[in-house]
Structure formats: structure tokens, C-alpha cells
Amino acid sequence: xxxxxxxxxxxxxxxLMLHKAAFAAEVVNLPTEELAQESVLPVxxxxxxxxxxxxxxxxxxxxxGFYGYAMTxxxxxxxxxxxxxxxxxxxxxxxxxxxxxxxxGLSSYADQLNQQFQLDFNRAPAPEMTxxxxxxxxxxxxxxxxxxxIVFNTQLYGSLSAGAVKYVHKTYPAVAFGIGQKFYFTxxxxxxxxxxxxxxxxxxxxxxxxxKPNQPVPDYGDFQERVTYTTNLDxxxxxxx
Amino acid sequence: xxxxxxxxxxxxxxxxxxxxxxxRKTLRKQPARSSVMSGNSREATLRNxxxxxxxxxxxxxxxxAANALFSLSRRSELSAERPQxxxxxxxxxxxxxxxxxxxxQFVDVIRMKHPKYSKMAIEKLSVVADTLGDxxxxxxxxxxxxxNDFPANLRDMINYRLGEIRLRNRDFAKAAELFSKxxxxxxxxFQALYSKGLAELEANQTSLAIGTFRKMLDARHKAPVTDxxxxxxxxxxARALYQKQDWDxxxxxxxxxxxxxxxxHDAVFEQSWAMLRGARFRSALSNFQTLHSAYYEDFYMPExxxxxxxxxxxxxxxxxxxxxxxxxxxTYGPVRAKIGDFLKSTNEAGAFYNELEKAHVMKTxxxxxxxxxxxxxxxxxxxxxxxxxxxNYLEKLNxxxxxxxxxxxxxxxxxxxxSLKIIANRSKNTKFAIGDMAKAHLLNMRVELRDLYEQAxxxxxEMITGRKESIKKKIAGKDISGDQxxxxxxxxxxxxxxxxxxxxxxxxxxxxxxxxxxxxxxSCE
Numbered sequence: 001x002x003x004x005x006x007x008x009x010x011x012x013x014x015x016l017m018l019h020k021a022a023f024a025a026e027v028v029n030l031p032t033e034e035l036a037q038e039s040v041l042p043v044x045x046x047x048x049x050x051x052x053x054x055x056x057x058x059x060x061x062x063x064x065g066f067y068g069y070a071m072t073x074x075x076x077x078x079x080x081x082x083x084x085x086x087x088x089x090x091x092x093x094x095x096x097x098x099x100x101x102x103x104x105g106l107s108s109y110a111d112q113l114n115q116q117f118q119l120d121f122n123r124a125p126a127p128e129m130t131x132x133x134x135x136x137x138x139x140x141x142x143x144x145x146x147x148x149x150i151v152f153n154t155q156l157y158g159s160l161s162a163g164a165v166k167y168v169h170k171t172y173p174a175v176a177f178g179i180g181q182k183f184y185f186t187x188x189x190x191x192x193x194x195x196x197x198x199x200x201x202x203x204x205x206x207x208x209x210x211x212k213p214n215q216p217v218p219d220y221g222d223f224q225e226r227v228t229y230t231t232n233l234d235x236x237x238x239x240x241x
Numbered sequence: 242x243x244x245x246x247x248x249x250x251x252x253x254x255x256x257x258x259x260x261x262x263x264x265r266k267t268l269r270k271q272p273a274r275s276s277v278m279s280g281n282s283r284e285a286t287l288r289n290x291x292x293x294x295x296x297x298x299x300x301x302x303x304x305x306a307a308n309a310l311f312s313l314s315r316r317s318e319l320s321a322e323r324p325q326x327x328x329x330x331x332x333x334x335x336x337x338x339x340x341x342x343x344x345x346q347f348v349d350v351i352r353m354k355h356p357k358y359s360k361m362a363i364e365k366l367s368v369v370a371d372t373l374g375d376x377x378x379x380x381x382x383x384x385x386x387x388x389n390d391f392p393a394n395l396r397d398m399i400n401y402r403l404g405e406i407r408l409r410n411r412d413f414a415k416a417a418e419l420f421s422k423x424x425x426x427x428x429x430x431f432q433a434l435y436s437k438g439l440a441e442l443e444a445n446q447t448s449l450a451i452g453t454f455r456k457m458l459d460a461r462h463k464a465p466v467t468d469x470x471x472x473x474x475x476x477x478x479a480r481a482l483y484q485k486q487d488w489d490x491x492x493x494x495x496x497x498x499x500x501x502x503x504x505x506h507d508a509v510f511e512q513s514w515a516m517l518r519g520a521r522f523r524s525a526l527s528n529f530q531t532l533h534s535a536y537y538e539d540f541y542m543p544e545x546x547x548x549x550x551x552x553x554x555x556x557x558x559x560x561x562x563x564x565x566x567x568x569x570x571x572t573y574g575p576v577r578a579k580i581g582d583f584l585k586s587t588n589e590a591g592a593f594y595n596e597l598e599k600a601h602v603m604k605t606x607x608x609x610x611x612x613x614x615x616x617x618x619x620x621x622x623x624x625x626x627x628x629x630x631x632x633n634y635l636e637k638l639n640x641x642x643x644x645x646x647x648x649x650x651x652x653x654x655x656x657x658x659x660s661l662k663i664i665a666n667r668s669k670n671t672k673f674a675i676g677d678m679a680k681a682h683l684l685n686m687r688v689e690l691r692d693l694y695e696q697a698x699x700x701x702x703e704m705i706t707g708r709k710e711s712i713k714k715k716i717a718g719k720d721i722s723g724d725q726x727x728x729x730x731x732x733x734x735x736x737x738x739x740x741x742x743x744x745x746x747x748x749x750x751x752x753x754x755x756x757x758x759x760x761x762x763x764s765c766e
Contacts, residue, residue: 145743
């Protein structure tokens with residue numbers, strides 16, 4: 001008891017003697033010898049990349065709102081708006097449903113064709129809606145610093161989807177795969193970017209002798225079908241709860 | 242060594258033959274009685290078997306030779322040759338890598354006090370015990386060693402082991418002398434150099450110790466950065482500088498310990514002490530951010546929390562101090578209680594060992610276990626030198642057991658059964674010994690925690706006093722107000738030099754551990 005009291009008293013006296021010298025300068029200059037000199041990692045029994053994560057997703061739901069841009073769509077309107085709902089079964093896997101509604105009208109390219117060659121692609125069937133079940137494999141959780149005081153957590157994931165694309169006259173089964181990245185600007189909110197390649201059967205909008213105004217209006221069934229690949233970029237906001 | 246063994250076996254074959262011939266001559270003079278005749282013929286058969294066994298040994302048929310020699314070593318008719326038989330049996334077992342079983346043969350030979358074979362057995366036993374890392378046998382062998390009788394190539398090992406014994410007995414001067422006798426060409430050289438430095442530190446000869454560790458570092462300068470001997474020398478140097486109270490050099494020496502080595506964790510903690518003593522509080526707090534990160538939740542470091550609270554006391558951060566003291570009590574209060582309960586509940590070494598074994602499984606695999614003691618405590622005990630060494634010995638015994646069991650014919654033999662019995666006994670005794678070691682460490686921990694709790698009480702008292710003064714100043718309008726984080730740091734310097742710089746937001750990254758910098762301001766007037 002006395003020994004410990006003496007020890008503590010000694011340390012405290014030492015503190016009083018030293019504290020002024022220790023904080024003589026108010027401006028912090030980190031000693032350069034204390035800055036990182038090695039790029040190796042410390043050794044632990046069971047090393048893990050991150051502990052006490054800021055963004056914990058396991059067992060939580062996530063709702064997304066996004067704008068979709070069909071990068072390789074020549075005729076139909078390239079824009080769509082969508083909603084997604086995901087359940088994160090672990091820090092590595094998430095399962096969800098995405099529904100997107102296409103904008104009506106045509107692409108700017110189709111408008112040009114109409115102006116130059118009087119081809120009315122409004123006669124061709126266009127996609128109306130997409131509904132997909134989506135699986136996300138969350139591969140990398142990370143973080144990036146933008147300024148002295150701003151740090152983002154990031155999540156890079158792969159996605160695999162299966163569902164359907166509904167055209168005005170018919171619904172086609174579809175599959176898609178891609179990669180995505182989330183930037184968490186709070187522990188709940190994130191910007192979400194998804195790049196997906198869709199593959200599905202779809203009508204070919206080009207039909208000889210049926211697209212000009214003076215030509216007979218075709219039935220949707222007149223359009224031939226083929227497997228179509230469309231690259232989509234979705235940009236949205238995600239909320240984790 | 243093999244040539245020597247072959248020579249010995251050849252000599253052994255000749256010896257019984259001569260003995261046999263002499264006996265035959267003697268027998269001719271005796272009356273021809275049937276009982277004597279039958280006894281002699283049995284003896285002759287045994288000697289023939291012995292010659293065959295030795296021939297097999299010479300021919301490299303170690304397993305067959307060992308089996309035959311083992312059976313012959315039990316025959317009363319060959320009691321005169323027993324030291325020789327047992328010695329050669331031991332060497333056969335060494336060839337079969339059954340070191341523990343071999344050690345028992347050599348111990349038997351030593352006890353027989355045979356003028357020739359006992360000395361040779363001591364030599365062999367020393368080598369076998371060194372391979373096994375078994376302190377009991379090693380001490381037994383080394384204590385009987387006469388260095389003058391020992392082959393020059395084994396003297397380094399004996400000097401090193403004798404030095405270890407002296408060091409354990411706190412005869413530091415003699416230990417250092419023995420360690421310095423280990424030649425630089427020996428595989429024990431660096432261990433001896435390190436132990437010499439330790440002995441010098443224990444004897445408070447810090448300058449000598451610094452010289453020894455520097456010599457070791459110089460000798461390993463071409464070795465890779467994470468070379469165990471090199472890192473141990475660096476750590477030893479840092480500790481010697483700390484003991485010399487050269488805080489700045491000690492801090493510098495600790496920072497040279499590579500991050501990707503196990504010793505780095507100790508280096509960070511000890512460096513924090515050096516920083517505190519050198520009045521580098523900000524640097525010490527930077528280290529604590531690492532040491533108290535989630536990566537260290539399995540580490541037993543009660544002292545580091547108190548040290549952190551003392552640093553906060555130095556800079557009048559009473560709220561932070563309160564948090565750290567509460568964390569200390571929250572973490573180590575239950576630890577202290579559980580250690581106390583466990584020590585009260587059992588006195589059996591086996592129970593202590595079982596806890597350690599479960600923790601060892603948890604440490605080395607992903608399996609979990611129901612522990613009665615906190616994992617951080619058991620992990621710390623597992624890291625203690627004596628426990629580690631005994632656990633290694635136990636692993637060697639397990640390897641030997643697997644070696645016996647993997648050979649079905651040998652396992653079924655009398656020698657195989659005998660080996661398994663020896664190994665089982667040694668394992669059981671070693672487990673008890675480890676249990677006793679664990680108990681001793683737990684008792685020390687209990688005392689240490691009691692002391693630290695008392696110190697925490699004193700520190701809390703100082704905190705309350707400081708807080709009171711701070712409030713008084715606040716009322717008088719003399720307190721330091723404003724930002725508590727220094728914003729004057731220009732990030733540009735660090736970015737331009739290839740560093741990243743961003744605020745800590747609560748999550749810990751493996752590549753950030755060790756790179757935290759405390760930027761809080763002091764709150765004293």
C-alpha cells in the first residue's frame with residue numbers, strides 16, 4: 001500500500017515538473033522520426049484488415065434510389081429511375097430486389113434518325129420496366145481521405161442479377177452482372193454506382209418498310225427478336241437501416 | 242559422428258566375442274555338469290543375439306537393432322554388458338528420432354556409473370535434452386558434465402546451457418562469463434550473446450550490455466530486417482538504453498524494431514514509457530491510440546491504461562483520464578475477480594493446464610472454447626518464456642508419439658509400447674509442470690492487479706484534485722478555452738512527402754496501427 005502510494009506520488013511529482021516542457025510549442029509539428037517508415041503490417045494471431053467498422057451492414061436493410069443510364073441503347077429512351085431494397089446477410093453478402101421504370105420516348109439518336117430519314121421508332125416496342133433479384137458480393141471495404149478532415153468509407157462489390165425486362169407488348173427474362181461501388185459519407189448514407197451488363201431477349205427495333213410515316217404501322221409481333229446486351233450505369237443514393 | 246558410432250558398434254561386436262572365447266576357455270576347466278552346460282548355451286545364444294543386434298546396428302537397421310537391444314537389455318545374464326547395450330540402444334533411438342526414449346536409456350547408463358559408457362552417455366544425453374528442450378533432463382545432464390571430457394564441438398552448447406542455469410540462479414557474473422565462452426562459429430552464439438546482454442542488464446552493467454547488444458547487431462547486419470536475432474538484439478539495446486535512462490536514444494532504438502515482428506508490440510508499450518520519462522507526452526499518447534485499439538483487445542496490458550491516465554493527468558485532460566480509469570476498472574475488475582475465483586476454486590495443476598490448452602487452441606485455430614479464466618490472461622500466460630518452452634517440449638513429445646504410432650510394427654513391439662509409456666508419463670508430468678507454472682503466473686498477476694488497483698486509486702484521487710482546481714480556475718475565468726484539437730497542422734507537408742493524413746473516426750485499420758498521432762492540446766494553465 002505504502003509502496004504503491006510512493007510510486008504514484010513520484011510519478012505525479014514528475015508530471016508537475018515535466019508538463020510545461022512537454023507542451024512548450026502550441027503548433028503541432030509531428031516529429032518526422034515518428035512518421036511511418038515502414039509499409040509492412042504488424043503481426044497478430046488472427047490478423048483482420050479492419051476492426052470496429054464505421055459502416056456495419058450485417059443484419060441490416062438498405063434502400064436505394066437511383067437513376068439508370070443505358071449506355072448502349074440506340075433507340076429507346078436511355079434513362080430510367082429505380083428503387084432497390086437489400087438485406088445484408090453478412091458483411092460479405094447482400095440480397096435484394098431492384099425495380100426500375102424506363103422513361104418514355106426515344107433516344108437522341110433515334111430522334112436524329114427520324115429527322116434525317118423519317119424513321120419513326122415510336123412504332124417499335126420499347127422497354128417499360130425492369131425487375132431483378134440482385135445478389136451483391138461485397139469484396140472490399142475500404143476508406144479514402146479527400147481532405148484534411150473528410151474521410152469516406154467505400155465498398156466495392158460484384159453483382160449478379162436475374163429477373164425480367166418488360167416491354168410494351170411482352171416480358172423477357174433477363175440476367176445481368178456487374179460491379180458497384182458505394183461511398184459512405186455517413187454511417188448510413190452512401191452514393192452508389194453500379195455498372196451492369198444486361199442480357200435478354202428483345203425485339204429488334206429496325207423493321208424494313210414499316211417505320212416511315214407513309215408505311216403501314218407494324219404490329220409489335222412483326223419485330224424480330226434476338227439476344228440483346230445493354231450496358232447500364234446506375235447512380236443513386238443508398239440508406240442503411 | 243556416424244563414423245564414431247560405427248566404430249563403437251564394431252568395437253562392441255569384438256568385445257563380447259572375446260568375452261565369449263575367454264569364458265569358453267574357463268568352462269573347459271570346469272566339470273561337465275548338465276545344468277551348467279544348459280546355462281552356458283543360453284548365455285552363448287544371448288551373446289550371439291547381441292552380436293547380431295550390433296551387426297544390424299552397424300548395417301543401418303536401426304529399428305531391428307533397437308528392438309533386439311531392448312530385449313537383451315532386460316536379460317539378467319547380460320547385466321555386465323547392460324551399460325554398453327543401453328548406450329547403443331540409446332544411439333539407435335536417436336537415429337530413429339525417438340529422443341525422449343533415448344534420453345531414458347542414457348540416464349540409465351549414467352546411473353550405472355560405468356567408467357566408460359557413463360561419460361559418453363552424459364554427452365549424448367546433453368545433445369538429446371538440447372534437441373528436446375527439456376529443462377529437467379538438461380539440468381540433470383549438464384550438472385554431471387565435466388567440460389574437460391567433453392568433445393570440443395559440444396562445449397559451446399554446454400557453456401550456453403550452463404550459462405542459462407546460472408542466469409536462472411541469478412549468478413549474473415558467472416552466467417555472462419559462460420555465455421562469452423561460446424564461440425562465434427557456434428549455432429548458440431547469438432543466443433549466448435543475447436543472454437549475456439541480459440545477464441549484464443540484470444547485474445546493472447548497462448554500458449556493457451549496450452556494447453553486447455551492439456556487437457550482436459553488428460554481427461547480424463547482413464541478416465534480413467525481421468531476423469529474430471537481429472530484432473532481439475535491437476530490443477535488448479533499447480531496453481539497455483532505457484535502463485541507462487537515456488530516454489531519447491531508447492525511444493529511437495525502440496522505433497527501430499520492425500513492425501512485422503512479434504516483438505514490436507512490446508516495443509511500442511516500452512517506448513511509451515521512455516516517451517513519458519522523456520516528457521514526450523504527445524508521442525506517448527499517439528502510441529496509446531495503437532495499444533488501446535481493438536487489435537489489442539486480446540492483450541493483457543493493465544499497466545498501459547494507467548500509464549495513459551497518468552499522461553492525461555500531466556496535460557490536465559481529466560475527462561479523458563476518467564474514461565481511461567473507468568476502462569481500466571471495467572476491463573480488469575472482472576479479470577481480477579475471475580483470477581481470484583479460479584485460484585480459490587482449484588489447486589490442481591491439471592485444471593490450470595486444461596485452461597491453458599483450451600486457450601492455446603483458441604489462439605492457434607478459429608475454434609472457440611468455454612474458458613473459466615479470461616482469454617487475455619491465458620494468452621499472456623501462454624506467452625511467458627517458461628510456459629512457451631514447456632509447451633514446445635510437449636509438442637516434441639507429441640511428435641515422437643506420432644512417430645511411434647505411425648509405424649504399426651514398431652508400435653506393437655515391446656520397445657514401441659515402452660516408448661509410448663515413457664512419452665505418456667513425460668507428457669503427463671509436463672502438463673502438471675505447465676499447470677504449476679500457470680498457477681505461479683496467475684498468482685503474480687493477482688498481486689500485480691492488486692497493486693495496480695491501488696495505484697489507480699491514487700491516480701483517481703489526483704484526478705479529482707486536479708478537476709477541483711480546474712473548476713476553481715474556470716470560475717475565476719483563468720481556464721484555457723477554445724479548440725481542444727490543434728488545427729495548426731499544415732497537411733501539405735505530409736501529403737507532399739507521400740503521407741496520408743486524415744482524422745481518426747473510430748475504426749481501426751491494420752495498416753494504420755502504429756501510425757496514429759495525437760493532436761489534442763494540453764489543458765493546463
